[in-house]
Amino acid sequence: MPLHYEVVEPLTVPVNEFNENHIAVLLVVGNRYGGQWKIDVLSQRERSGEAAALGTIEAFHDHQRVNLTDSPRYPQLGLDTALIWLLTEAKEKGWRLLIWEDVSDQVPEDARKFTIGARVAFGGDQFVPAPAVVYADEALGTIKS
Template structure:
């Protein structure tokens, strides 16, 4: 079950983020402040001295469940919420969620309850699916049509 979330910065992926195969590989990074996650979708294209934020959500627990923030599952709930948001955004824009990889294990262990991360690949509106390949949106049981 995802957390409640708000979208202060809607997802905007410029055409330049997509490669010649209409695929954009993006980074999802979340940081927790108290019980609230701020999750940004970032460009992975190199821009010296610049981090391009392509969208942001703020996710938070039901305040009747204050014990939830102490749960070891809370970071995963933050990532699950970002995934749900990205699936909805992709569907709305006619894109495909091709892959989703949790990379939180690359965060130092003592910071994992406050920092989350994932790598995501999106297929743009001109993306041509390969035959017989099951993409993340299908594997998660989300109809993209």
């Protein structure tokens, strides 16, 4: 179950992020401060330390439920929440979520409790799906209508 989240900055992907096949490959980077995650979508065209966020959410646990912040699963809940947000954004924009790849294992082990990451690829509104390929949105049961 994902965490509650609020959109701080709506997802806005500039046209130049999409390649000639109408695919944009972006980074999802989350950092936790106490129990709250700040999760940004960033361009891979710029170094992540310099990249401006293309969209941002803040995610947090419901204080009416058991305190989850000490759970080893809390970072995964942050990623799950980012995925739900991006699936929703893709559907609203008429895009496809092609790839969702957890890259948190590239974060130093002692920082994984507070830092999460993923690589995501969107097919824009002119993207032409390849025959017989199952994309992330289909695999996750959210086939584009």
